[in-house]
Amino acid sequence: MPQSDDIAQTDAVERIARVLAGRQLSANAEGADCSAAQAVDAAWPSFRDDAVAILRTLREPDAAMARAGDGATWTRMVEAALGNAARSGETIGGASDARPAMAFDAPPPGTDPLHEGP
Numbered sequence: 001m002p003q004s005d006d007i008a009q010t011d012a013v014e015r016i017a018r019v020l021a022g023r024q025l026s027a028n029a030e031g032a033d034c035s036a037a038q039a040v041d042a043a044w045p046s047f048r049d050d051a052v053a054i055l056r057t058l059r060e061p062d063a064a065m066a067r068a069g070d071g072a073t074w075t076r077m078v079e080a081a082l083g084n085a086a087r088s089g090e091t092i093g094g095a096s097d098a099r100p101a102m103a104f105d106a107p108p109p110g111t112d113p114l115h116e117g118p
Contacts, residue, residue, distance in 0.1 A: 016051035
């Protein structure tokens, strides 16, 4: 795939995890560190499970998102990001119950009560 200025060089899970780490560590957000870049570099992997959970929540577009573009494309893009997380060996849970993040196929959109509203 050709490189483009509008395509990120890091995967979505890492970018989300870095934002979460930065919010906790940086004085520009909720943290206390005035220069948190090195701390974020070290800490972001511990936020991967949270990042995956956020992406799972976003699998289906909301009404405004669907009006703005193709909902099926959005779903495929988020599922691709989740697939990248699974391929990178990301796990969920502690050492005793660690399992691949996507060890199963995601349920069809609209059928997962744990990640969608009533």
